[in-house]
Amino acid sequence: PRGSGRVLKFLVHSDYTCADLQWIFLGAQVVKETNLRIFCAGRLLNDGNELGQYLARDGSIVSIERDCDTPLHFTQEVSVLFPDGKRRDIRAGPTVTFWQLALQLEGRTGEDAQSMSLYCGSNLLNPHLTLEQCGIGPDSTIRVAICQSNNT
Structure with a gap:
């Protein structure tokens, strides 16, 4: 997630979409909210984008923001x-x-x-x-x- 400095590694495929990533993050108990904005290479993914359009190589950073001004809450x-x-x-x-x-x-x-x-x-x-x-x-x-x- 942006600004938190916390790095989590997930195995993803280049044909994964933003919606697929949301399910991964939710399933891993990283976040509970679904109103997430997910960025790769500084560009916002929409639900139809495949990561392959953005991933230059394995190890690319995907960052998460909530779709509002309040900070992202991790589950507790x-x-x-x-x-x-x-x-x-x-x-x-x-x-x-x-x-x-x-x-x-x-x-x-x-x-x-x-x-x-x-x-x-x-x-x-x-x-x-x-x-x-x-x-x-x-x-x-x-x-x-x-x-x-x-x-x-």
């Missing part, structure tokens, strides 16, 4: 405390929303996302905000509570 680990008392770290970037996180937790709890309440400390998280807006960072712990559906 967030500690989650489940109702069974077990604590697990899951990957959740600052721009992940409450609902995205609840859906991610669905498979781990066997509970429907609609039945979950998520807390940080004693604060109930607002479903309409991102983790960053809720003040959640890599050192935070999110507690999952399951709401009983029998109106008690």
